[in-house]
Amino acid sequence: MSLAPYIPLLPLAGFLINGIFRKQLSKTLTGIIGSGTILIAFALSVMVFNDVSAGNTGDIVLFDFISVADLHIPFAFKIDQLTSIFLLIITGVGFLIHVYSTSYMHEESNDHFARYFAYLNLFVFSMLLLVMGANYVIMFIGWEGVGLCSYLLIGYWFGNTAYNNAAKKAFIMNRIGDLGFLVAVFWMMQTFGAVGFDEIFAQLPGEASTATLTGITLCLFVGAMGKSAQIPLYTWLPDAMAGPTPVSALIHAATMVTAGIYMIARSNLMYALAPTTMMVVAIIGLSTAIFAGTIALKQYDIKKVLAYSTVSQLGYMFLGLGVGAFTGAVFHVMTHAFFKALLFLGAGSIIHAMHHQQDMRQYGGLRKYMPITHITMLLACLAIAGIPPFSGFFSKDEILVAAYAANPVYYYVGLVGALLTAFYMFRLYGMTFLGNFRGDTHHVPHESPAAMTVPLIILAILSVAGGLIGIPELFAENGHKLQQFLAPVFAKGEQQIAQHAHPSHSTEWMMIAVSVTLILLVIIFAINKYRKYQHTKDANTGFASVLENKWYVDELYDAVIVKPLIALGNLFNRMDTGVVDKLVNGVGRAVQYGSRQMRLVQSGNVGNYVLLMVIAIILLIRLVFYS
Amino acid sequence: MPIDYYIYLSVILFSIGVTGVLTRRNAIIVFMCIELMLNAVNLLLVAFSKMHHARAAVSDAATSIGTDGQLFVFFIMVVAAAEVSVGLAIIVMMYRNVHNVDINFLNRLKN
Amino acid sequence: MSTTEIIFWFLSALAIFSAIMVITRKNPVFSVLYLIVTFFAISGHYILMNAQFLAIVNIIVYAGAIMVLFLFVLMLMNLNKEGEPRKNRYLLWSGVIAGGMLMIVIIAALQTSKPEIVDSFSKGDIGLIQNLGMALFKEYVVPFEISSILFLSAMVGAVVIGKK
Incomplete structure (x- = not known):
């Protein structure tokens, strides 16, 4: 456990070296430094994980960060089961993506290549800080840090205005959420007089009323909405696909967007004591899952499909949190990190092969040209669709069962979402890999180099087998290793939740059978529909065009929020130039005029000065002696 | 001699110096008036020195107060x-x- | 009226008269000469107050050296002509009134002070070179040395300015 503080230090060192010497280092060296630091961090994370498995948990206080009056905020790391799981995900997936990037970004010039790795390392550092912090303030530092890196990496190709706008959009949307987080932190300081996890949870239940806790948790959830792209703050995530594809895989699929899940899972006791918030979380999560799923149905940009899929899956995780299945949510974070990173990296491999063509209508028949990418992508699609025994099945099933126990309506809506997922993923699969090649036949796509395919294969293995650590009771006694591992973290929170009757085994069997059958049917339907996809010039009509245009949410935000704000800004601008400036300039001009008159006293004539001096002395003596 | 007389004499000489500075335009005469003021002050200093010495000498004839x-x-x-x-x-x-010593030529401070 | 008082009044009258002459003469050379007379009168006052050393120094330094310097400058620049343009009447009177006011105000301010007698002929030899020399080279030796540096720098300054 004493090694834990070095885990975030390594990426920081990588960031500094790559950032400072970006002009000097060769690409190979940059890649080695960038990936190597993460690899060592991963090795340390494995050691920490072993340590934690043996029961060595606790806080590591490094130094006093803020010390004001009664408020003491140490710079401390909390090492426990939840942290160690996230450490493994971040450094493990992070390392694979770093390796992948060395090949994917190879076309960039030397210093831009190093800049990319510096940002990526800084991101990993911030993300590690976020999950390791032992209080909300340290978490907030990481929270802001990942937001910053996300901004920097989305706008990595800063020559492109659209990309810059996407970066700004992501940053501003995140800021809205961050404000909620910040308010929650101050509220907690006021209520509990502390921000440390242990200090706050020790005062619960009892120290704070349900209303206060509901307020705090809702504010925290606003932060999570921004970071994890939930309705209504989700629109930045699809735009964030402007960044390089490995960035989308690491930041906008596997790690950063799950920060909200981590934060709520970490605060499970507070959420458990605020049932209203739990309901809000569940409903927002569920509606996001469905809403984003419907949009994904009609997108043609391969990365946009994956982005909406990510939003949708994040919605599932929030549904899990909202119904009290904290373990299920964390489980889904983990499996999702595997298969969504794989999907993004596979998409990156395709984009790389297709010379930055992202439109799926130009793909088709890539199965022949890119066998490894094809197989790994197929496995990932099966995993995300929830076909047993792939990893997605276990995690999604756990969330859906918990949702059923809380409220059957959640389950049915969630099931529809799962069907949507299966449909759009196999639409993507069909359009990309099946049928005939529709693109420019002069550029025959080719399989990507080993640095890209090896991470794909590793992630594919994880996507297939990752679910086996969480086999439900139904299949095997004590099969759910993850639940047992995480039990100490969630014990207090789960105690507080009114336990819903767990559905009987027969119900559960039926649910699994129904969902798997339906999903299989949807997959067959989707493959049939898109296997022979031919591009037609006809624009989508009716509902399909609404979906293609993402329900016009961006336009709605533009009309409801942006336009009035701009109008207000213009009004203030006119008021500023018309009233305030005139006033200020008037004062200035009056002073100028007065000064020009006063200046005449300064004749520059020494004699006059002396005369004035003598008169002043006379007045002074008069004042001193006769007053 | 009462000390007042010396004070008055000094003040008169000093004021004459001030008046000279104010009224004359010849830089050299202005300068001389400043010397006059300095001497008025010197005279007063010596007078006070004498006064203090005289008072101290009443009790101790060998005193060096006033030095x-x-x-x-x-x-x-x-x-x-x-x-x-x-x-x-x-x-x-x-x-x-400027081939002149008129202090009115020294109005460069104006600009 | 004792001899001392007669001498005092005589010297005072002489000093004030010649001081007024200094500021009223049109020819700067006369002003210089009257200023020398003033200094002699003040030196007489010094002797009256048993400050013999200062009296001599005053005559040597001021009347002897400084005033000769003034005369030299006047002669070199050929300023002894009565060509000084008068100030305008308004400024002239304001200067005189201001100076007179200053005098009146200071004298009035000192009216309430306690009268004290300066014993002109009391014993005491603090004004002699022996006593002043002892003090100067014991307690005041540092300022004395510093003043020599001041002279050096003044000399350098005068030469530099004069050479331009």
Whole structure:
């Protein structure tokens, strides 16, 4: 456990070296430094994980960060089961993506290549800080840090205005959420007089009323909405696909967007004591899952499909949190990190092969040209669709069962979402890999180099087998290793939740059978529909065009929020130039005029000065002696 | 002699010096008036020195009280001599530049 | 009226008269000469107050050296002509009134002070070279040395300014 503080230090060192010497280092060296630091961090994370498995948990206080009056905020790391799981995900997936990037970004010039790795390392550092912090303030530092890196990496190709706008959009949307987080932190300081996890949870239940806790948790959830792209703050995530594809895989699929899940899972006791918030979380999560799923149905940009899929899956995780299945949510974070990173990296491999063509209508028949990418992508699609025994099945099933126990309506809506997922993923699969090649036949796509395919294969293995650590009771006694591992973290929170009757085994069997059958049917339907996809010039009509245009949410935000704000800004601008400036300039001009008159006293004539001096002395003596 | 008389004499001499500075335009005469003011102050210092010595000498005939005042006068003379040398050099230079010693020509402070 | 008082009044009258002459003469050379007379009168006052050393120094340094310097400058620049343009009447009177006001105000301010007698002929030899020399080279040796540096710098300054 004493090694834990070095885990975030390594990426920081990588960031500094790559950032400072970006002009000097060769690409190979940059890649080695960038990936190597993460690899060592991963090795340390494995050691920490072993340590934690043996029961060595606790806080590591490094130094006093803020010390004001009664408020003491140490710079401390909390090492426990939840942290160690996230450490493994971040450094493990992070390392694979770093390796992948060395090949994917190879076309960039030397210093831009190093800049990319510096940002990526800084991101990993911030993300590690976020999950390791032992209080909300340290978490907030990481929270802001990942937001910053996300901004920097989305706008990595800063020559492109659209990309810059996407970066700004992501940053501003995140800021809205961050404000909620910040308010929650101050509220907690006021209520509990502390921000440390242990200090706050020790005062619960009892120290704070349900209303206060509901307020705090809702504010925290606003932060999570921004970071994890939930309705209504989700629109930045699809735009964030402007960044390089490995960035989308690491930041906008596997790690950063799950920060909200981590934060709520970490605060499970507070959420458990605020049932209203739990309901809000569940409903927002569920509606996001469905809403984003419907949009994904009609997108043609391969990365946009994956982005909406990510939003949708994040919605599932929030549904899990909202119904009290904290373990299920964390489980889904983990499996999702595997298969969504794989999907993004596979998409990156395709984009790389297709010379930055992202439109799926130009793909088709890539199965022949890119066998490894094809197989790994197929496995990932099966995993995300929830076909047993792939990893997605276990995690999604756990969330859906918990949702059923809380409220059957959640389950049915969630099931529809799962069907949507299966449909759009196999639409993507069909359009990309099946049928005939529709693109420019002069550029025959080719399989990507080993640095890209090896991470794909590793992630594919994880996507297939990752679910086996969480086999439900139904299949095997004590099969759910993850639940047992995480039990100490969630014990207090789960105690507080009114336990819903767990559905009987027969119900559960039926649910699994129904969902798997339906999903299989949807997959067959989707493959049939898109296997022979031919591009037609006809624009989508009716509902399909609404979906293609993402329900016009961006336009709605533009009309409801942006336009009035701009109008207000213009009004203030006119008021500023018309009233305030005139006033200020008037004062200035009056002073100028007065000064020009006063200046005449300064004749520059020494004699006059002396005369004035003598008169002043006379007045002074008069004042001193006769007053 | 009452000390008042010396004070009055000094004040009168000093005021004459001030009046000279105010009314004359010739830089050299202005300078001389400043010397006059310095001497008025010197006279007063010596008078006070004498006054304090006389009062102390009533009880102790060998007292050296009052020495300080006279030494101050001495130092004022020293400084005045230095000042005059530099000041006159400046006036000479001014005369060389504008061929006049009228202080009204020295209104460059205006701009 | 004792001899001392007669001498005092005589010297005072002489000093004030010649001081007024200094500021009223049109020819700067006369002003210089009257200023020398003033200094002699003040030196007489010094002797009256048993400050013999200062009296001599005053005559040597002021009347002897400084005033000769003034005369030299006047002669070199050929300023002894009565060509000084008068100030305008308004400024002239304002200067005189201001100076007179200053005098009146200071004298009025000192009216309430306690009268004290200066014993002109009391014993005491603090004004002699022996006593002043002892003090100067014991307690005041540092300022004395510093004043020599002041002289050096003044000399350098005068030469530099004069050479331009």
